[in-house]
Amino acid sequence: MTMRVVQLGVGSVGEVIARTLAEEPDVTEVLLADLDEGRLAEVAGKLPEGKAVTRRLDARDPEALRETLRGADLAVNALLPELNVEVMRACLDVGCGYLDLAAGGPREIVGTPDMDEQFALDGAFRERGISALLFCGIDPGASDVFARALYDEMDTVERLVVYDGDNGWAEGFEFVTSFSPAIMIEESLLLPPERFEDGELIQSEPLSISAEFDFPDPVGRLRVWHIDHEEPALMSRFLAAKGLRFASFYIALADPWVELLRSWKRLGLAHKDEIEFAGCRFRPFDLLVSRLPRPVDLIGKLHGAVCVGTLAEGTVGGERVRRFMYQVTSHDEAYERMGVQGTGLQTGIPAACGALMVLREEVPGPGVFAPEQIDPTRFLALMTEHGAPWSVVDLPVGG
Ligand SMILES: NC(=O)c1ccc[n+]([C@@H]2O[C@H](COP(=O)([O-])OP(=O)(O)OC[C@H]3O[C@@H](n4cnc5c(N)ncnc54)[C@H](O)[C@@H]3O)[C@@H](O)[C@H]2O)c1
Numbered sequence: 243m244t245m246r247v248v249q250l251g252v253g254s255v256g257e258v259i260a261r262t263l264a265e266e267p268d269v270t271e272v273l274l275a276d277l278d279e280g281r282l283a284e285v286a287g288k289l290p291e292g293k294a295v296t297r298r299l300d301a302r303d304p305e306a307l308r309e310t311l312r313g314a315d316l317a318v319n320a321l322l323p324e325l326n327v328e329v330m331r332a333c334l335d336v337g338c339g340y341l342d343l344a345a346g347g348p349r350e351i352v353g354t355p356d357m358d359e360q361f362a363l364d365g366a367f368r369e370r371g372i373s374a375l376l377f378c379g380i381d382p383g384a385s386d387v388f389a390r391a392l393y394d395e396m397d398t399v400e401r402l403v404v405y406d407g408d409n410g411w412a413e414g415f416e417f418v419t420s421f422s423p424a425i426m427i428e429e430s431l432l433l434p435p436e437r438f439e440d441g442e443l444i445q446s447e448p449l450s451i452s453a454e455f456d457f458p459d460p461v462g463r464l465r466v467w468h469i470d471h472e473e474p475a476l477m478s479r480f481l482a483a484k485g486l487r488f489a490s491f492y493i494a495l496a497d498p499w500v501e502l503l504r505s506w507k508r509l510g511l512a513h514k515d516e517i518e519f520a521g522c523r524f525r526p527f528d529l530l531v532s533r534l535p536r537p538v539d540l541i542g543k544l545h546g547a548v549c550v551g552t553l554a555e556g557t558v559g560g561e562r563v564r565r566f567m568y569q570v571t572s573h574d575e576a577y578e579r580m581g582v583q584g585t586g587l588q589t590g591i592p593a594a595c596g597a598l599m600v601l602r603e604e605v606p607g608p609g610v611f612a613p614e615q616i617d618p619t620r621f622l623a624l625m626t627e628h629g630a631p632w633s634v635v636d637l638p639v640g641g
Contacts (some may be wrong), residue, residue: 254537258590411545
């Protein structure tokens with residue numbers, strides 16, 4: 243069987259996905275599509291001989307997007323989530339599978355479609371006989387599959403909490419986000435974080451809830467913040483049947499970064515609207531994003547390691563357990579192994595594993611799926627096979 247993939251976006255994560263998929267014998271061609279011609283040439287040069295085709299594309303152009311996807315088996319969307327629904331509609335038109343990495347929205351705050359608008363296309367994907375796997379990176383993505391794997395092996399699951407901790411630092415930059423800065427600012431500053439508690443999704447003020455978490459070696463103890471993320475909504479939608487009462491998401495943020503975001507908010511700039519200053523109209527949001535390095539600017543400059551894991555609390559055989567399933571990636575080893583930064587590698591490998599499951603028809607069938615709905619055993623085996631091994635540890639009960 244021969245398969246053609248279109249990789250939309252060859253930034254930090256898209257590069258790793260494209261290179262991982264191109265190594266598979268049954269993937270015969272990877273069409274790399276991006277606005278940035280420099281990145282297209284750079285990434286194409288790292289794919290196996292004869293597998294890469296490049297196309298400069300502005301994915302906001304619906305015709306050019308359809309033209310790019312025509313004849314492909316799968317579109318991997320590593321652009322910003324604002325284009326998710328547009329790309330899904332293009333996949334429906336040309337009849338190719340779909341995978342993305344994160345949800346956008348809600349429209350009333352950030353002006354982009356949210357996960358419900360994507361799941362609403364389930365019927366259309368079923369009718370067309372094609373599959374879409376949503377939000378399949380490390381978190382969301384592997385974090386949700388970890389939750390599903392733990393859910394399957396436990397008798398009751400009352401709490402599911404995702405912890406993301408990076409103890410890294412970047413040479414030459416004061417403030418960095420290891421993935422797209424626009425999304426990091428949206429989810430930590432603009433959006434009220436949502437947690438699932440006793441049957442409902444509850445919102446709180448951005449950057450108002452924090453805790454400390456002991457990540458496994460070599461990451462260690464870090465302050466983590468409750469921010470907006472996909473997992474509480476996904477886990478409460480798909481993994482509630484064994485008594486789920488609480489689901490949440492926490493990420494480690496450096497103190498200076500939290501202070502910067504809080505100050506930005508105190509200055510009245512925590513929004514995506516235009517303002518007028520000195521005769522110019524501009525969005526303070528774009529100004530802040532423009533002051534931060536792109537994720538690919540951090541290649542070779544990030545040091546340290548990142549751990550992403552899901553903690554499930556419940557019972558097995560009548561005994562209480564707190565079971566943590568996690569993946570650790572070192573930024574330094576990612577650079578040595580593939581010449582990329584750790585977050586790009588840690589996100590790109592699970593995305594490529596999900597992409598292979600869509601391509602090989604190993605997802606539940608035609609339709610639109612969350613990572614919670616796919617076979618965790620197969621996905622976890624693919625992660626290990628592709629150099630992203632994971633671990634499970636039982637933490638002290640009551641900790
Ligand atoms: N689920 C996860 O674990 C996870 C982790 C990291 C990133 N992400 C998501 O993955 C996506 C990519 O992240 P990244 O860190 O690689 O970002 P990035 O900024 O490095 O890459 C984005 C790429 O998209 C290209 N692009 C942007 N707009 C375009 C357009 N209109 N047409 C064509 N190309 C365009 C850019 O040129 C860039 O190369 C983001 O949506 C991010 O939120 C998810």
